[in-house]
Amino acid sequence: QLQLVESGGGLVQPGGSLRLSCAVSGFTDVQHAIGWFRQAPGKEREGISCISGSGASTTYADSMKDRFTISRDNAKNTVYLQMSGLKPEDTAVYYCAAPYGSWYPQKLAPTEFDYWGQGTQVTVSS
Numbered sequence: 549q550l551q552l553v554e555s556g557g558g559l560v561q562p563g564g565s566l567r568l569s570c571a572v573s574g575f576t577d578v579q580h581a582i583g584w585f586r587q588a589p590g591k592e593r594e595g596i597s598c599i600s601g602s603g604a605s606t607t608y609a610d611s612m613k614d615r616f617t618i619s620r621d622n623a624k625n626t627v628y629l630q631m632s633g634l635k636p637e638d639t640a641v642y643y644c645a646a647p648y649g650s651w652y653p654q655k656l657a658p659t660e661f662d663y664w665g666q667g668t669q670v671t672v673s674s
Contacts, residue, residue, distance in 0.1 A: 550574040550663040552582075552644050560634055562597035568629040568662055568668060569646030580651045582627040583661055586670075593643070595656030597625060613655030634672045641667040650652060 556568040570582060579601030580656055587593040597618040598607045615634075620627040627644060645661035647653055653660035 550580065551645050552646060552663055552665035553578075554644050554665045554668040555641060557642060557670045559671045559673065561674050562635055562672055564634050564672070565630070565632040566634065566670060568631070568642055568644075568670075570627040570629075570665060572625045572627065572646070579622055580608075580646040580650060580663075581652045582618075582620065583645045583656060584597060584627075584629045584642065585615075585645060585658060585661075586638075586642045587667075588640040593658050595658070596628065598653060598656055600652050601650060603654060607658065609656055616666075629645075631670075634670045638672050640670060642670050643667045 549571045555569045559583040562568050562593050571670040582600055584596040585593050592631050596612045596616055599618045599620050603620045613634050617630040644665045646663045
């Protein structure tokens with residue numbers, strides 16, 4: 549079993565930045581790919597980015613690649629999502645997720661991921 553815990557959310561003004569963290573515990577002898585998703589009220593969960601277990605490969609949703617950066621520190625079992633130039637439409641609950649095995653998901657879709665954190669709220673407002 550893999551456990552994921554997000555942190556770092558909060559209230560930020562438009563144009564501001566935040567760094568989210570995803571702490572991974574459980575089967576950490578195998579470095580799982582980790583994805584970031586978000587879900588706004590009344591909307592479907594959408595993929596933001598994914599990073600491979602080694603950190604060598606990353607995937608971004610086209611609309612996210614200019615302002616969001618994913619990274620990981622395997623020594624700390626933590627994956628990060630650096631967000632900049634935040635807009636009110638970025639307001640959502642942000643989740644990290646991992647697939648069941650050590651493979652790299654074929655697409656950035658919630659159906660490719662099996663373990664989920666509880667989410668952290670990000671609110672962009674003046």
